[in-house]
């Protein structure tokens with residue numbers, strides 16, 4: 185039950201919708217009831233569950249997008265390594281072994 189009407193004091197009736205976090209004060213029960221019925225017909229109350237689920241949906245989507253970016257980044261990491269300029273080292277191992285040029289004495 186999300187819609188609540190209760191008496192908080194003399195001529196102090198409170199209508200509350202827990203789903204929308206809406207509160208209203210009335211002098212008597214019937215005005216609180218009217219307030220409740222009016223609130224039930226408002227767009228806010230009607231779309232509140234949808235908005236909540238949309239919020240969850242948006243969160244899930246954001247998480248999914250982040251994961252997608254991560255996976256794309258990791259998928260392209262080897263490609264980036266390939267595309268990176270080759271280090272300035274000779275392919276010929278005999279030249280690599282020539283320590284006068286490649287790695288000190």
Ligand SMILES: [Zn+2]
Pocket residue numbers: 201202203204205206223228229232
């Ligand atoms: Zn409501």
